[in-house]
Amino acid sequence: MTFATIPLPAAPDVYAPDGAEVRLLVRAAGGTMAHFKLNPGEVSMAVTHRTVEELWFVIAGRGEMWRRDATREEVTPLVPGVSLSIPLGTEFQFKAAEDEAFEAVAITMPPWPGMDEAVHVQGRWASKVPV
Template identity: 55%
Template sequence: MPPDPPLADSLFATKPLGASPDATAPDGAAVRLLLTLPGGSMAHFELPAGAVSHAVTHRTVEEVWYVLSGEGALWRRHGGAERIEALAPGTAVAIPLGTAFQFRAEAAAPLAFIAITMPPWPGMDEALPAAGPWTPTVPAGA
């Protein structure tokens, strides 16, 4: 026998991408919240064309990103390793726990990506400011 509709709704969550952002991330990107399960959460992020985020590091979560549109660059530093890599549609990147990171969008278009956060995003105090290679151009979320 199938579960009652309220239970089925909680088991099989579905959510369309919101028309407007739900929040501004600590790094300054616009956030549209998607779904959360006990092991992780998913959100859509967008940085305006030509913008530079704030450099941050996370206290307890790690992330996997998948770039949907736009182009840009991602700086990451973990321990003694540091690099800047190109971001373009179809690129996936990892942000391991303890990694400082900062990203920027090229001038031609906004940079949009999906991020999976593991465990689920706990709140705005999760991100700590870090020293990055670029000067931020957007306000940080509070």
Template identity: 55%
Template sequence: MEHVPYQEQETEGAPRVAAADGSTVRPLAALPGLGSLARFELAPGAVSRAVSHATVQEIWHVVQGGGRMWRRQDGRAEVTELHPGLTLTVPLGTAFQFRADPAGPPLHVVAVTMPPWPADPAAEAAEIRPETGPWPPTIGS
């Protein structure tokens, strides 16, 4: 078995980077070939860009704030109300867009990506596919 180093990361110490959908992401940890964990943040009233992924699927868990998540796959679309404690999936190829409620705290989501999010900038650029969602984006345009 290949040696994989241990990782530890405090959320507050993690770098803040702009995700392709316009949200702020804090990469937290990854296991090679298996998955990665990150915390996504969206300011009150903000609306992400609609995207889909080429190779990555995700599991989301809302930890703070509220909002809505639109998902479309195989001709079926739905909007889910986001609230703390809710967990949802974004299967491979699903178009999705999310928005934070205008009143209240920022929307914070912890997400697992499988396989891990690409570290190489060229692979990361190829991962994101722009989509048309139900709401005009306010960030990441």
């Protein structure tokens, strides 16, 4: 592994299994970093991960994150400066405010293995993403 420097790409590299725009950032042996974006009014598909957990940091916009595990369920307001965890086995879904895009940077540990990592689940809201 060597030094890596990657500027934020202007266009998405891929779309996540939940429908969010993904711009790939740096990676290391223990994890990957990516920028996620939902446009105004978009709602991701609800998913859970098979093998990874994530740490998110909101950098722009407003929205909400729904998370559920075997013992707890909550909806968290998403505004710049908020960080949150998505432990392994957590079902989650997020949405952007109607009037502005939502953006976050996330670290996935271990590194994101591929699109088969996410399993679609029943979420809190009806999804609204271009798929």
